[in-house]
Amino acid sequence: MKTVGLVVEYNPFHNGHLFHLRRSLDISGAEASVAVMSGPFMQRGEPALLSKRARAEMALAAGVDLVLELPVLYALQPAEWFAFGAVSLLDASGVVDSVCFGSESGEIAPLLDLASRMQAGESPALREALRQALAEGLSFPAAYARAAQEQGGGDSAAAAALLGNPNDTLGLHYVLALRRLASGMAPLAVRREQAGYHDAGLPGGGAIASATAVRAALARGAGGLSEAAPYLPPSSLRILRREAEAGRMLPEGWEALAQPLLTSLITRPPEELALVPGMAEGLEHRIAAALPRLPVPGVEVLLAAIKTKRYTRTRLQRLLAHALLNHRGPMFGRDSLARGPQYIRVLGFSPTGRQLLKSMKKTAKLPVVVRAADFPHPQLQLDIRASAVQASAFPSPDVREMYADYYAPPITEY
Template identity: 85%
Template structure:
């Protein structure tokens, strides 16, 4: 069965995601799809609106066949390691023949050419410009874009591509494929109508960004009605159910403000320095900001510590790491370079069941259906992250917090499944 791989967050699953799924299947000529999905925290360092199980259910209702979880070790990383972890998981299934991502350009060839240049080395002048940009604290893609732009020539196209967030992420997918020597083919479909950061619901359309949908949902029941035209029926059904049950984080980070502030206040600066993504004295900036906050909240803290050098995304990931007590060798480059160590199944359709049957022969990693049956430090991080996330729900319950232990994968279309 020809299968295409997707790397997603579905926070929440909206009509734009459904369009991407449909076009990915068409572009790949595939019969089935596998989605590698971030769990309770997203790559931008934000707590997800819904549990990973609710978001997996949305995906299955819209036609995804198999949803597997990207370990939080990789989900809360800069683009390089986020992409590497997700691509490594798809490659490890042994059944995905391609990976299809949305991008502003909708083209793969320029990204492949750029990846080859980045891995094959550059001229001494370009290398010097790149080194200088990195020394200024820029990420590698941003540093490369700056250096390429300054050098002109073919670098201008690189700078243009790397100015687009999804093209930049696409570049990292291509780099990961090369690094893994994967046989999966990279494919791209152009993003349309709604940009990644578009904050408003467009009038008269059916596609809005996840940012706009979340903003509407934060307005309560009326906001959900406003967002309804931009959501598939399955997503709307899940959102209404989860909202009624008190299992939705419309307040975002503020829902976790108390435990986060406690985690920061009880750490000395030298302890904060051990948190992933803390560098260059940022621990002292955080420690100094805490007693000066006008109100004890996450937005106030972010406003106090954000600078041009420290982006909001980086700071949010840092805060998530601090909240979840992350650190140590597991978060080092050598550990990350080994990739995910298991394939965690969140849900599947009848086609997904067939894929899992094939994966028993093709998978390069253990397939985890029940968390209680597999013990690994990466999985323990996932379980704890889900528990912390669910603890912030208005109607938090122990079984929701530890659903990894209590709840089986979602089997879409199975009358024995409760749909959660």
């Protein structure tokens, strides 16, 4: 069975995601789809709007066949490791033929060319400019984009322009991950339509809005769901309404977790904060100094107080998520991340997905985990704790919901 792989967050699943799913199946010629989805925390460091189970249910209701969880160890990482973790899982399944991602350009050839150039090396001048940019703490794509822009030239200018797009940048990392793994999966790209990655407003007269715009509408209160409804598949709207009525939604995002986060930061001395993944260059002292000066206790005011040109909001949000979840130690180092995820966690599946799981019994390179209680792995324990922390912030928290990893089977009804 020809199968396409998707790397997703579905926070929440909207019409743009439906377009991507259908186009991915179309251009890949696939009969089935496997989605690797971030769990309770997003790659930009934000808590998810809904539980991973509700978002997996949205995906299955829209036509995804198998939903796998991207471990929080990789979900809360910069693009390089986020992409590597997700692609590693798709490759390890042994049933995925291609990886299809959304991008601003919608073209795969420039990304393949750029990946080859990055791996092969460039001129001495560009390599020196790249080294300097990396030394300043920039990510590899950002550093390469700046170095290419400084050096000029047709190819370099084109590379800089391409890497100015967030989804093209992430797409480049998918391509690099495929090469790093020597994977036989083919990379494919779907052009993003209508809404941009960071567009915060609902577009008038269009059927596609960004997830950012949908969440912003939901944060406006009771009427927000009606505002967002035209941009959601009916199944997503139904699940959103159910979760909102049950008190299992976080439309306010980080502010719902402000109290436990601030408690974690206040009660830990700077030398302990320094152990948090991503903490560097005395940032722990900047945080400790900012806390007594906040006008009100909250995450937004904290981010505003510690944000600089070098420390972007996204980087700081990931750092705060690591601090909230008490992440530390060698598991978060490059050597550990380079080993990839150590299991394939199943969140839900369709009848076609069930067939894929049967095939994976023979093809998978990693243990396939259906019941968390049966696989006491340190990486999986991080996932379970992260889900419990997110669910504890719901308006109507429930212990069984917090620890659904132990109690609930994969989603099969949607």
